[in-house]
Amino acid sequence: MDQKINHAIKNITIFSKKHAELLRKVMTVTDYKKGETIYWEGDAAEKLYFIVSGMVKVFKSADDGKDLVLNYFSTDDLFGELACFGPTNYTFTAEAAKDCKIGVLKQREIELLMLEKSEISIDFIKWMSYMSQYTQIKMRDLLFYGKNGALASTLIRMVHSYGKETENGIQFTTNFTNSDLAQLIGSTRETVNRMLQALKKEGAISYNQGSIVVKDLDYLKTICHCEECPLHICRL
């Protein structure tokens, strides 16, 4: 079965080459070690971040210590809130999931760019529109078909973002632990582990050196009643 896999659909591609160049010019690249916090919830949202290399997770911690991960961003992704010309605070926290090089764009600079080159604000609007749709369909996926559907949809998203087709199936270029998956779907490590075992028994996935290989993408799609959303929003 011919399964198209389009990995590395990064959200900077929403910007025109010229505009992306402009952003690169004004940003200041900073290093973050794995585990370092890029911004905390509650912080003023006055910067945007562009990932030159590495990986970042955006998440929220519950009082009882559980985390909910909203997104993982990697090379060539832009993230942060664009609370343009007005104060807003982050509701989620961003943390380096791997060592990162991150280009930081100050609100001020973005505002200036938008004023002197108003077409770039169109690109920002597109970008926000994608981010917004991403969150909406993620919510749908997490609520519609139980934790099983939520996990299936997450595996599909992983295929899109980190999948590499091999003769054995689709391998991931990045490993996520059972806990990582649990935090992505608002569940527990144990539940995720059991669901993965079940998927293995059913032949939908297998393991290669401890990491997941997707064998039957279509089967995963039936579990979450996949609607074949555009790939730039069906991502991790």
Added chain:
Amino acid sequence: MDQKINHAIKNITIFSKKHAELLRKVMTVTDYKKGETIYWEGDAAEKLYFIVSGMVKVFKSADDGKDLVLNYFSTDDLFGELACFGPTNYTFTAEAAKDCKIGVLKQREIELLMLEKSEISIDFIKWMSYMSQYTQIKMRDLLFYGKNGALASTLIRMVHSYGKETENGIQFTTNFTNSDLAQLIGSTRETVNRMLQALKKEGAISYNQGSIVVKDLDYLKTICHCEECPLHICRL
């Protein structure tokens, strides 16, 4: 206890008076009867909608017939996707929840406005930013503290959007059925009903002529571990 209630925080107030006026000028007001669809999921997102009067719900139906309601909008709310200068399709459906008068703004007109008066795009960006944060914290509320937490947070949002303080407690100016509430939190009518009965026993709510009265807002806040988000995003 002094409970501040700030209802009718409508998202058009994000726009400056002048800009809101501009929008009003270019929009075409149309009537929608209760139950009529304003746009279907899958439709091209090429219009924005401004509610002159009435109420609209934005939702998604699962294959098994269950609905998930993302938001209710009412007078002075602006809704729709702003997929500026590029094609996108709606992922949710919008339907008149009451008879409505709705101002329709064509993508083309918005684009023209933005080009000739670039500061208005700032307002659109702010608006999108709010909508996006709304969805994020809604997701948090639906996933963190079980269905009970989800219901409590929804009642709090209702207080902000439709609450009116009286000597008996906070009454709602609009009624939502148990099913409506269930669709807002991704649950079932029966479960919502049982949770409401429990809240009644605990004295957090009561009933007045069949409609819910909030007696103890603080108690609801403890259930969902309320973080006192800004009122423009803590709404229905």
Added chain:
DNA sequence: TTCAAAGTGTGACAATTATCATACACTTAT
């Protein structure tokens, strides 16, 4: 004013998901 439709209340039970406990595998540092 009466009847159908829509909404509510609740029991009994099933399914899903979380929690707690424990064993084991695998890596890495000493």
Added chain:
DNA sequence: ATAAGTGTATGATAATTGTCACACTTTGAA
């Protein structure tokens, strides 16, 4: 080679939530 740390696998059990069934109440239109 050993111990500590991290991650996986799985049983037993509890808690949460959904499903089905049915009675009752309220509402609104003929």
